[in-house]
């Protein structure tokens with residue numbers, strides 16, 4: 001038993017949470033700029049290899065996208081995995097950072113640019129260091145992890161951004177899939193057979 005005692009939420013409290021999250025997510029994803037996502041998709045499809053990175057939950061959300069890009073037959077690496085090789089010119093790095101300021105992510109983005117790789121950034125802040133460094137930025141109209149005072153979201157920290165990152169990745173995947181009319185069995189054959 002945990003030393004912290006927390007009350008179980010009532011069904012009405014859960015209902016409120018469902019309303020808050022579904023409304024916020026709908027509003028945020030409807031505010032996406034399709035041009036930004038299409039341009040980023042073009043950079044991703046033109047790259048030799050695709051790298052994804054993000055701290056904590058931001059990075060976890062991008063891992064969903066990494067799997068779908070692999071299903072499309074693209075070569076994808078997750079930054080931080082033990083088998084991820086050096087990034088090179090001709091590769092693309094996708095970073096998700098709500099704040100656009102997370103130090104490790106800025107450093108990774110700078111390294112990628114230095115070697116001549118392309119940089120795609122998903123962030124809430126168009127004026128952040130990562131957005132400025134990016135070749136293509138997708139601006140997600142959500143709260144960053146410490147923007148409680150700006151009240152862009154009632155959800156905790158970067159939750160809305162992290163949900164939207166997953167959504168953006170699925171939008172990109174779905175659009176590429178539909179545009180190229182790839183049969184589902186072609187995608188499915190690539191899915192892990194060791195799970």
Ligand SMILES: O=P(O)(O)OC[C@H]1O[C@](O)(CO)[C@@H](O)[C@@H]1O
Nearest residue numbers: 056057058097098099102157158
């Ligand atoms: O998305 P950012 O601003 O780079 O921040 C990442 C941080 O935010 C969180 O995703 C929390 O919401 C953490 O898991 C992580 O440490």
